[in-house]
Amino acid sequence: MTLNVKTPHSSETLENERTKATFSIEEMDRFINGDEFVALREKLLAIMRSEPDIFDQKSNYFMARTEKMEKALKQEKRAIELFREGRLKFEEIPMLFNMLDWHSPYHFARGIPGAIEVQGTKEQAEVFAKPVRNLRALGCYAQTEMGHGSNVQGIETTATFIEETDEFEINSPTLTSTKWWIGSLGVVANFAFVMAQLIIKGKRLGAFPIIVPIRSTEDHQPLPGITVGDIGPKMGFPTMDNGFLRFDKVRVPRFNLLQRFINVSRNGTVTVPSDVNPKIVYSALVSARAHLINDMGIQLAKGVTVATRYTAIRRQFGEPGKFESPVLDYDIVQYRLIPLIAKAYTTIGMNHEFDRKYKLTMEDVKRDDFTTLQEMHAITCSLKKWTSDTTVYGIDTCRHLCGGHGYSIFSGLNEFFSSTYQNIIWEGDNFVLAKQTASYLVKSAFAISRKEKADSNDSINIVRKFMNIDPRIALEKLYSWSEMSAEQIANNESVLLDMLGIRLWHLVHKLVVKVYRDGQKWDESSVASQGIATAHSEYIVCLYFGRHINQLPQNSNLRPILLQLLRVTAISGLLRNTGDLFMLPKKAKITENLITGLETEYMKAIKSVRGQAVPLVDALRIPDEKLNSSLGKYDGNVYEDYMKRALDEPLNRKGSGEEIRKRFYKNYIERTLKDGLDQKSSKL
Amino acid sequence: MDSVSTQVTLAKERDNATFDPNLMDLFINGEAWVNTRGKAIDFVRQESETFDMSDIYFLSREGELNKILKQEKRVAELIKQGKLGNEDALAITYIQDASGPYRLHRSMFMPTLERQATEEQKKVFLEKARNYEIIGCYAQTEMGHGSNVRGLETTATYIQETDEFEVDSPTLTSTKWWIGGLGVAATHACVMAQLIIKNKNYGVYPIVVPIRSTVDHKPLPGVSVGDHGPKMGFNTVDNGFVNFDKVRVPRFNLLQRYITVDNQGNVTIPSDVDPRVTYSTMVFVRSGIVNNMGKELSKAVTIAVRYTSVRRQFGDDPNKPENPVLDYPIVQYRLIPLVAKTYMMLGMSHEFYANYERCRMAIEKNNDFSLLKEMHAVSCGLKKWCSDTTIYGVDTCRHVCGGHGFSLFSGLNTAFANLYPNIIWEGDNFVLAQQTARYILKVAENSMNSSPIESDDPTSQIFKKFKYDLPKRKISNNKLWNSEITPQTVVSNEQLLLNILAYKVAHQAYTLATKINVDKQSWNDSLVAVQILSTVYSEYMLCHYFYKHLGKLSQFNKPGSDKLASPLSTLMKIGALGFLLRNTGELYDLPEETGISNHKIIDGLETEYLNLIKSARKIAVPLVDALGIPDEKLNSSLGRYDGNVYEDYMTRALSEPLNREKMGDELREQIFKRYIEPVTKHAKL
Numbered sequence A: 001m002t003l004n005v006k007t008p009h010s011s012e013t014l015e016n017e018r019t020k021a022t023f024s025i026e027e028m029d030r031f032i033n034g035d036e037f038v039a040l041r042e043k044l045l046a047i048m049r050s051e052p053d054i055f056d057q058k059s060n061y062f063m064a065r066t067e068k069m070e071k072a073l074k075q076e077k078r079a080i081e082l083f084r085e086g087r088l089k090f091e092e093i094p095m096l097f098n099m100l101d102w103h104s105p106y107h108f109a110r111g112i113p114g115a116i117e118v119q120g121t122k123e124q125a126e127v128f129a130k131p132v133r134n135l136r137a138l139g140c141y142a143q144t145e146m147g148h149g150s151n152v153q154g155i156e157t158t159a160t161f162i163e164e165t166d167e168f169e170i171n172s173p174t175l176t177s178t179k180w181w182i183g184s185l186g187v188v189a190n191f192a193f194v195m196a197q198l199i200i201k202g203k204r205l206g207a208f209p210i211i212v213p214i215r216s217t218e219d220h221q222p223l224p225g226i227t228v229g230d231i232g233p234k235m236g237f238p239t240m241d242n243g244f245l246r247f248d249k250v251r252v253p254r255f256n257l258l259q260r261f262i263n264v265s266r267n268g269t270v271t272v273p274s275d276v277n278p279k280i281v282y283s284a285l286v287s288a289r290a291h292l293i294n295d296m297g298i299q300l301a302k303g304v305t306v307a308t309r310y311t312a313i314r315r316q317f318g319e320p321g322k323f324e325s326p327v328l329d330y331d332i333v334q335y336r337l338i339p340l341i342a343k344a345y346t347t348i349g350m351n352h353e354f355d356r357k358y359k360l361t362m363e364d365v366k367r368d369d370f371t372t373l374q375e376m377h378a379i380t381c382s383l384k385k386w387t388s389d390t391t392v393y394g395i396d397t398c399r400h401l402c403g404g405h406g407y408s409i410f411s412g413l414n415e416f417f418s419s420t421y422q423n424i425i426w427e428g429d430n431f432v433l434a435k436q437t438a439s440y441l442v443k444s445a446f447a448i449s450r451k452e453k454a455d456s457n458d459s460i461n462i463v464r465k466f467m468n469i470d471p472r473i474a475l476e477k478l479y480s481w482s483e484m485s486a487e488q489i490a491n492n493e494s495v496l497l498d499m500l501g502i503r504l505w506h507l508v509h510k511l512v513v514k515v516y517r518d519g520q521k522w523d524e525s526s527v528a529s530q531g532i533a534t535a536h537s538e539y540i541v542c543l544y545f546g547r548h549i550n551q552l553p554q555n556s557n558l559r560p561i562l563l564q565l566l567r568v569t570a571i572s573g574l575l576r577n578t579g580d581l582f583m584l585p586k587k588a589k590i591t592e593n594l595i596t597g598l599e600t601e602y603m604k605a606i607k608s609v610r611g612q613a614v615p616l617v618d619a620l621r622i623p624d625e626k627l628n629s630s631l632g633k634y635d636g637n638v639y640e641d642y643m644k645r646a647l648d649e650p651l652n653r654k655g656s657g658e659e660i661r662k663r664f665y666k667n668y669i670e671r672t673l674k675d676g677l678d679q680k681s682s683k684l
Numbered sequence B: 001m002d003s004v005s006t007q008v009t010l011a012k013e014r015d016n017a018t019f020d021p022n023l024m025d026l027f028i029n030g031e032a033w034v035n036t037r038g039k040a041i042d043f044v045r046q047e048s049e050t051f052d053m054s055d056i057y058f059l060s061r062e063g064e065l066n067k068i069l070k071q072e073k074r075v076a077e078l079i080k081q082g083k084l085g086n087e088d089a090l091a092i093t094y095i096q097d098a099s100g101p102y103r104l105h106r107s108m109f110m111p112t113l114e115r116q117a118t119e120e121q122k123k124v125f126l127e128k129a130r131n132y133e134i135i136g137c138y139a140q141t142e143m144g145h146g147s148n149v150r151g152l153e154t155t156a157t158y159i160q161e162t163d164e165f166e167v168d169s170p171t172l173t174s175t176k177w178w179i180g181g182l183g184v185a186a187t188h189a190c191v192m193a194q195l196i197i198k199n200k201n202y203g204v205y206p207i208v209v210p211i212r213s214t215v216d217h218k219p220l221p222g223v224s225v226g227d228h229g230p231k232m233g234f235n236t237v238d239n240g241f242v243n244f245d246k247v248r249v250p251r252f253n254l255l256q257r258y259i260t261v262d263n264q265g266n267v268t269i270p271s272d273v274d275p276r277v278t279y280s281t282m283v284f285v286r287s288g289i290v291n292n293m294g295k296e297l298s299k300a301v302t303i304a305v306r307y308t309s310v311r312r313q314f315g316d317d318p319n320k321p322e323n324p325v326l327d328y329p330i331v332q333y334r335l336i337p338l339v340a341k342t343y344m345m346l347g348m349s350h351e352f353y354a355n356y357e358r359c360r361m362a363i364e365k366n367n368d369f370s371l372l373k374e375m376h377a378v379s380c381g382l383k384k385w386c387s388d389t390t391i392y393g394v395d396t397c398r399h400v401c402g403g404h405g406f407s408l409f410s411g412l413n414t415a416f417a418n419l420y421p422n423i424i425w426e427g428d429n430f431v432l433a434q435q436t437a438r439y440i441l442k443v444a445e446n447s448m449n450s451s452p453i454e455s456d457d458p459t460s461q462i463f464k465k466f467k468y469d470l471p472k473r474k475i476s477n478n479k480l481w482n483s484e485i486t487p488q489t490v491v492s493n494e495q496l497l498l499n500i501l502a503y504k505v506a507h508q509a510y511t512l513a514t515k516i517n518v519d520k521q522s523w524n525d526s527l528v529a530v531q532i533l534s535t536v537y538s539e540y541m542l543c544h545y546f547y548k549h550l551g552k553l554s555q556f557n558k559p560g561s562d563k564l565a566s567p568l569s570t571l572m573k574i575g576a577l578g579f580l581l582r583n584t585g586e587l588y589d590l591p592e593e594t595g596i597s598n599h600k601i602i603d604g605l606e607t608e609y610l611n612l613i614k615s616a617r618k619i620a621v622p623l624v625d626a627l628g629i630p631d632e633k634l635n636s637s638l639g640r641y642d643g644n645v646y647e648d649y650m651t652r653a654l655s656e657p658l659n660r661e662k663m664g665d666e667l668r669e670q671i672f673k674r675y676i677e678p679v680t681k682h683a684k685l
């Protein structure tokens, strides 16, 4: 074979890819990310770029954990200065850290005011939440214990009312009652929002939140009775000081019990205010999950940006005499990657519609109208699961797609994977959440079948539709695909939505039968629940993304490619386990031929996106700062940057690196090579 | 709620054992390994001052390297003194759960010399290597090329005047990269380079190049070498880069068992060797991975099973202890099949390895290569399957531990990160599947052309059993099964399960072969189907070999061995049913006459599957105990044998540097003064 086929430089290859764009990158950026976000991103990037000595992240990969923590704290300090100068808003700081691609140790402190406002009275909000909004006090959310996470009602920390002194006594009675995992606690917080079992006059009233000072505001030393520390090294999330906390009979004033949903009077009489609906507490869960869902799109966008640019550049194998092929030209690479690009777009795109609905619900709740909250709760549970599963395992796929170099920290995908991972665990473990969505759908479907009242909304209406209890709808109309070829279906997003819908209905229906006819326990239904929650998400994300695309004028040149991405996501969902389609009732006419046909169409759809892959990830506009990756750099100078970073490895540095290597040699390697040898030295 | 101590809970779980875990250990891991493992455990316990790994989670990269080098030095010392063998060194690495800079010296450098060097070369290089007078690495991959070895750019050009080879790295992308042992340790590299003699390129060959001086360890002239920086895991190994600027080595350094170059630059290929031998090296290395994966997944399932049986969350009765989360069907559904797969990999590897040995002996003794091709296909498929299963299995084990899985003290995070390269190296899994599928398709095509299948290897057996009926263009359907198909018959009959799995392989192979040969579908368009075919085939092979190993139980004449049969059979059924139900679409896709592609059967199988999982739940703890993983390898608060989960977790957390006396105090004080105080000043709560 000839050696001298001169392959184009990696940056040239990337430039060539960019000429293929069929749409304007700027327009796509604004449409998919939204004007508001684009403006914020540019503002934050301007700040980061003007102060590189604080915000440059390149050297992070060589740092020990405490150094990383210190650097993030330094950045936070600067952010707060900017906040006090009026150049940054309180709510904008998390996005600054998102662009820096890690978390501030203050991250959880910032969530505290919201939590206090939901749970506390106006007066308490004034006293406890306001200082945090000004970052004059730093809180943390101390719910999880060593022994309890998913089951909040099972926590063991107690808050016992002491009538004599009008105080609560907070206590950690066992080892497993130690508060654990608490973000911003290990070194930062000076007070904690503690969930504790409320005990009044010997009666246990359940878990309620109470504000407990933990470190002195003078010198930050732990207050008497408090044992606090960092829980140690983790898979990822190194800048976060997740901590532990124990109380040895610590007293706080009665006022510190957050009393919006429960009142405790001076003499220990407990009343429940009649003017607040306890469902409001759900709205806090919903908000936290809504934020997480929004985050997931941005994270996945980073993953696919790195993998797409690199696989477009990376050449491996080919015909003699020609340039080797970019690995992105291999079907199997496209099959692994393109659906993730589609899902990144779907997640970000659908989030606009989701956010609109979410805000409407929050408005309703403020007016004490809880009609939309239940669906919102079901949707946030299933979308939280779907978006975090898709993103975490999507990032992993992106890493693996990069071959060996994906395994280098300089790929930008490793610490990133590890620090995104917790999203499948916290805010409700994904496997636990699925049950919530499934039970909402199953109960509603059962109610409908008994002609009882059930909600009317996107989630329930699709199930109702395929229960087919409305005799006015003709079957051909209901089964909109029945007269179509696989190719026609694959190009028709509304038919694809119907198919996602009938599959969801059928999975729900099967569980209705098991639970209500066969008497299966809910606990035994947790396996089936997973499939339902996923099918529900796949329907909702496509529905919402479609609505967002429909905001575009008919002649927009963004439309065709966005619709294609939507279809890829939809078909990917449909074909995830084709058994779910095969088992649909015969009259639905989803035949083996149709399913095989869809598999062919799926690959065609994926290939049709290949040409646009690089422009598509460009338009997501993840800046090089957040990528922090040799492989994903915008300019395509992959290998040069990679070599530069490797040379910067501490072991290679002049002076300090030489010292280390000399020490290793003298202490170990030389001993291995030479110990026990006779004088005749080994020369080769 | 009442609580029960974690130790008591675990002890009660152990009471459920229906078999003797030690006996099970002997059967599933094999006596030889149980002994080697025991010796390694004794050794690291005796020398715990050097070999204790409990502080590894707090170390910096430099600290980790320092620690592991100290251990490497000690092990090498004992090998030199003849007190430890290579097998022992490997077992010690296994117990330590971390590789060191000498790993590649043992696992790649020496084996390559053994296979590719002449006797004379062995005397010079291999003897020194065995005695650790030189430390080697295996330098194949370059920055620009990994999967495509033929595309490597490093050159070794023969210089007749001086009778030398000139080794050169012509481009940035030709820099050798990822080379384990090279970053700080190696004195020599076995470099794969394009051999160029008299302007003719002979392809890629190995050549031994000195890298660092054996006197002062400084890089030799023309050699730029270093460690290429932090990685996802494997940070105790010094993967490095090297770039050659026209470095000269004697002609002698070209490994010449399969190619000979004389001082006139004449090239001859010895007539008595078959070029296919190079395959056998790859088969050897991949079989090694296949054999290891079960041992590694053993660690993860041990942690996850023990922890989920002591972890309690939710309960129905406030007066009773909460439920162990392992009692929840969804937790069992995620975890128990992994226990089954662990056992199947361990059992399979005995038989698979025996087959590999047979194949090797045939080549070495009789120059008989007839077994190699199939062995190669199976080793590619199983390397992919076992590494995928293990890496993502470890991930599932981590996730099943909830939040605490995310702590390094779970022991699962370093394991995940360190094992991860197994899906990439020795052939990226997605690339390997193609090799396996190519072979299966060839066998299927033969069968379709009605050429008689001569060989009797497991792959041929599939296609012999399920012959293709050319006129009808499908598998001939006379007497497909030996019994009626119902969910109950399927789960009660391992042989039937195996047959169905084999049928799936044949069906998918014929379908794909038809698409490629008749419909002229391109290879690139077939790549997705190719991945699935490789998976289905590997699933069958795993079951085939495991089942074969179960057959050995009758010869395993030890008191109590009859009690092992039932749990092992349950595990096999869980594994096999899991494969059938992985994507039920594959079952629906089978022809109707198989009797298994209708939803009545499939729903029934799903129910049986859940029931089997539930039945294995009771003996889950004894099953993982029997895997024999010592606490040293677990290095985990959650998976400890004694169940002292929370106490150990707290002890470890307290030794986090930020919490340590003095050092931690200073760190925190500094953080407060510099960042927190200036921000919160004058705050009142």
Ligand SMILES: Cc1cc2nc3c(=O)[nH]c(=O)nc-3n(C[C@H](O)[C@H](O)[C@H](O)COP(=O)(O)OP(=O)(O)OC[C@H]3O[C@@H](n4cnc5c(N)ncnc54)[C@H](O)[C@@H]3O)c2cc1C
Pocket (backbone or CB within 6 Å): A108, A141, A142, A143, A144, A147, A148, A149, A150, A151, A180, A181, A182, A183, A184, A237, A242, A422, A425, A426, A427, A428, A429, A431, A432, A526, B311, B313, B314, B325, B328, B330, B331, B399, B400, B401, B402, B403, B404, B406
């Ligand atoms: C990085 C990180 C940061 C965190 N930050 C905070 C914080 O700031 N404040 C805070 O209060 N908490 C925090 N947490 C804790 C987090 O909220 C919990 O880890 C989470 O709620 C899961 O609970 P757990 O860890 O106890 O898991 P467990 O509940 O013990 O779950 C273990 C396993 O059991 C399964 N399981 C549990 N119950 C059921 C059931 N009923 N049915 C079926 N399966 C079940 C789960 O799926 C899981 O696989 C953090 C966690 C992490 C990882």
Ligand SMILES: Cc1cc2nc3c(=O)[nH]c(=O)nc-3n(C[C@H](O)[C@H](O)[C@H](O)COP(=O)(O)OP(=O)(O)OC[C@H]3O[C@@H](n4cnc5c(N)ncnc54)[C@H](O)[C@@H]3O)c2cc1C
Pocket (backbone or CB within 6 Å): A314, A316, A317, A327, A330, A332, A333, A400, A401, A402, A403, A404, A405, A407, B104, B138, B139, B140, B141, B144, B145, B146, B147, B148, B177, B178, B179, B180, B234, B239, B421, B424, B425, B426, B427, B428, B429, B430, B431
């Ligand atoms: C920790 C670690 C240690 C290592 N140690 C050593 C060592 O000691 N010595 C050594 O020589 N090497 C070593 N390697 C290198 C390793 O062998 C290579 O990384 C591996 O061969 C993969 O090659 P690559 O990285 O170039 O991936 P690439 O070939 O660039 O693959 C990139 C992507 O393209 C896909 N792809 C490539 N070709 C095709 C195709 N034809 N069809 C479809 N898809 C394709 C792959 O699936 C992958 O997703 C090590 C690697 C790691 C991660």
